[in-house]
Amino acid sequence: MIYILDFGSQYTKLIARRIREMGVKADILPFNTDCRRLKKAKGIILSGGPSSVYEKDAPLPNKCIYHLNIPVLGLCYGLQAIVHMNGGVVGKGTEREYGPAMFKKVRDPLFYRIPDVSRVWMSHGDRVENLPEGFVPIGSTKSSPYAAIKRGKIYGLQFHPEVSHTEFGQKILQNFVFRICAAEKDWDVEEQLKEAKRELKRVKTHAILALSGGVDSTVCAVLARKFIPGKFTPYLVDTGLLRKDEAKEVVEYLNTIGVKVNVIDASDEFLRALKGVKDPEKKRKIVGKKFIEVFERETGKGDYLIQGTLYPDRIESAQIPGPSQVIKSHHNVGGLPERMNLEVVEPLKELFKDEVRRIARALKIPERIYGRHPFPGPGLSVRIIGEVNRRRLDILREADYIYINMLREEGLYNRIWQAFAVLVPVRTVGVMGDFRTYEYLIALRAVVSEDGMTAEPFEFPHGFLQRVGSEIINRVRGVNRVVYDVSSKPPSTIEWE
Ligand code: XMP
Secondary structure, X not given: OEEEEEOOOOOHHHHHHHHHOOOOOEEEEEOOOOHHHHOOOOEEEEOOOOOOOOOOOOOOOOHHHHHOOOOEEEEOHHHHHHHHHOOOEEEEEEEEEEEEEEEEEOOOHHHOOOOOEEEEEEEEEEEEEEOOOOOEEEEEOOOOOOOEEEEOOEEEEOOOOOXXXXXXXXXXXXXXXXXXXXXXXXXXXXXXXXXXXHHHOOOOOOEEEEEOOOHHHHHHHHHHHHHOOOOEEEEEEEOOOOOOOHHHHXXXXXXXXXXXXXXXXXXXXXXXXXXXXXXXXXXXXXXXXXXXXXXXXXXXXXXXXXXXXXXXXXXXXXXXXXXXXXXXXXXXXXXXXXXXXXXXXXXXXXXXXXXXHHHHHHOOOOHHXXXXXXXXXXXXXXXXXXXXOXXXXXXXXXXXXXXXXXXXXXXXXXXXXXXXXXXXXXXXXXXXXXXXXXXXXXXXXXXXXXXXXXXXXXXXXXXXXXXXXXXXXXHOOOEEEEEEOOOOEOOOOOOOX
């Protein structure tokens, strides 16, 4: 096990993923985790972070980590923390070093099989001015003479090996994990299934399971059937805000493997609750509240609730406390367990999304289901700007269906992290045959991303957007214009509301 101490970097989760990709379990812990907890680690990584080590109240790890005789690797802020805590000097650089730099290495096991000069990714404002006693530089760039340092098995890198812009980043992390920490590969599907089984076996009486139509809850249902057959009942609330055929496909598939899903059609109720509501946050809250109400009223008895919470959802709360702002109130089935007095069982709580997909493949779940793009809890209600009503939902569902099918047909679906259509209820003028039209606008979104925290618009091959645009305009009544959203996150978000 490798532990990653989190100093608030946007890349912390990425470090954990990179290590798990090697078949080694990596967990993220708060920066000030007690050494008793860290003792069993094979290695400790200190993440980057937005702070400056010389500031009052800067987050620093417990000093004892340097005396555990466990290899330590500090990345960016992590390197600066090592320098600062061991008697060196970190100061404010004259300017922020951001972007690619050429890194010149010194021979060291950390750089085994890495060229003498390679490209790395820098993102820092502070810089090391004096190394602490006993530390030596093992690599440099033009502006950072101490781009890599070490003392025994304590290492520091000023650049970010976890981001893909660092040419040999994965190789450097591999060298740390296998050559320096001597970790073993034991984090595989088999081990993950064992953990899921252990968690599900906590169900002593009966559990209920909320299906959303998405990958995670479907995998939960298949795992529950495998490990606790007969001890759970799955429910799917049809909010009327799902995409075309989304629920149907999942229900039919589960049926074929002997899991009978109770579908609760509550679409009228959701639509009534949303009537006249335009504000995005209000819509989110209404859908969340209604979901709990319907679920509580319509489902049978159980003592447990099986939920598809993933590892990244959980670590959000372990991050260093700071003044973080609510951008959007995400909802899934939060609130249910307390209201219904249910104990929560989370068989996927140790996993990242790509690990869940690997498990799904091992469980022989069809690719069409496990490869699905993420879909937000409030569903299409946040993809219709302003008021939601049945007509708008029908238009959006149809446009989205055409778009997604064309992506699948042209082999683009799996190259995109998330794609969907948005209905913008402004009307613009068009002409069809000899007639003037005055109809809605559909915006198409497609992004590439690693985890949804940051995202870039997908670059479509020439001609695709025109084809899909004309298909939607020709086939969906109520739409006479289609546009493509070219914004990145940040500063935009992926969903429009
Ligand atoms: P944003 O729009 O915040 O979205 O950039 C990032 C990712 O989160 C999804 N999303 C949600 N997922 N419940 C969810 O389960 C929600 O309320 C919710 N809101 C946004 C979004 O689809 C994207 O994948």
